[in-house]
Amino acid sequence: MVPRETSPSGSSYGVRTAAELAAAEQPYHDDSTPLARAAEHTVLARHGARTRPTLSRPERTRVFVVANQKGGVGKTTTTVNVAAALAQLGQRVLVIDLDPQGNASTALGVEHRRGVPSTYDAVVDGTSLAEVMAESPETPGLWVVPATIDLAGAEIELVSVVARESRLRKAIQGHPLVGDAEAAGDKRFDYVFVDCPPSLGLLTLNALVAGEEMMIPIQAEYYALEGLGQLLETVEMVKAHLNPTLEVSTILVTMYDARTRLASGVADEVREHFGDQVLKTTIPRSVRVSEAPSYGQTVMTYDPGSPGALCYLEAAREIATKGAPAR
Ligand code: ADP
Numbered sequence: 001m002v003p004r005e006t007s008p009s010g011s012s013y014g015v016r017t018a019a020e021l022a023a024a025e026q027p028y029h030d031d032s033t034p035l036a037r038a039a040e041h042t043v044l045a046r047h048g049a050r051t052r053p054t055l056s057r058p059e060r061t062r063v064f065v066v067a068n069q070k071g072g073v074g075k076t077t078t079t080v081n082v083a084a085a086l087a088q089l090g091q092r093v094l095v096i097d098l099d100p101q102g103n104a105s106t107a108l109g110v111e112h113r114r115g116v117p118s119t120y121d122a123v124v125d126g127t128s129l130a131e132v133m134a135e136s137p138e139t140p141g142l143w144v145v146p147a148t149i150d151l152a153g154a155e156i157e158l159v160s161v162v163a164r165e166s167r168l169r170k171a172i173q174g175h176p177l178v179g180d181a182e183a184a185g186d187k188r189f190d191y192v193f194v195d196c197p198p199s200l201g202l203l204t205l206n207a208l209v210a211g212e213e214m215m216i217p218i219q220a221e222y223y224a225l226e227g228l229g230q231l232l233e234t235v236e237m238v239k240a241h242l243n244p245t246l247e248v249s250t251i252l253v254t255m256y257d258a259r260t261r262l263a264s265g266v267a268d269e270v271r272e273h274f275g276d277q278v279l280k281t282t283i284p285r286s287v288r289v290s291e292a293p294s295y296g297q298t299v300m301t302y303d304p305g306s307p308g309a310l311c312y313l314e315a316a317r318e319i320a321t322k323g324a325p326a327r
């Protein structure tokens, strides 16, 4: 069966479409055809098994903030799928849902009705993250701190709280499984991802202060770069005053439609601006990706052989292989 979201081959724009990716020589799977690869990933994912070969672990926990104050650009989709892909590749991963909408919690199949222990408790009341996280039922090795609607109030409640912009940092750094092997042992988290709300308020500020690496998903659409200036100014402000270690390490072009010139033009422009920070892998627009959350799943388990899932798997590999920025 040919995947639905294949595209005309031969894009000259330096981005890889799903079809090109599937056709590309892949050093880690030199013995299999694209269809075999898709089938293998499907079988392994269905059985909750690790995808071969697993990746080596970073020396210490890498904390990513996934932010872009625009809504609908793919922050949540990218967070949950990259996180699930890394878990399938043998990494231990924690997702912190920082958006009161709780979309990441939904996609990861974790309860987030009012009253469930959540990000709100950690950020506002100082409850330890270990007490509010739950394992994602579909993906072993992937843990989630869910967001309930209470978090909507936190934006205002935090204003009068002590150290209001570093509450999340304290919660993450206070987790016994965050750090290097010496401090946090073998069960440490390899990756933490914070899924931000679509605004630059106190919640997002908390994430920027907590994170070491920032991942910005950019939708391949008109006005893709609009508003990014404001986001980058905020990052500079945070670096200067609150968190000197913050780096924009990863930019991912999402919802890429290889049939349109517009999409490739946007991808080119993003690469011109950001160079090496932009992942080579681009995520195609795919119905399977958008359907998965309504089944309480990521596309990585919902349809592991689909182009969207294979591209997220490749993006996860790229992130892991590139490693954390040098300090
Ligand atoms: P954000 O978190 O930035 O608001 P989302 O990740 O929720 O953005 O994505 C916005 C919408 O676009 C959602 O309905 C999602 O299902 C859809 N979407 C995201 N990525 C893709 C994709 N690659 N293909 C198709 N739909 C997508």
Ligand code: MG
Residues within 6 Å of the ligand: 075, 076, 077, 099, 103, 196, 197
């Ligand atoms: Mg979102």
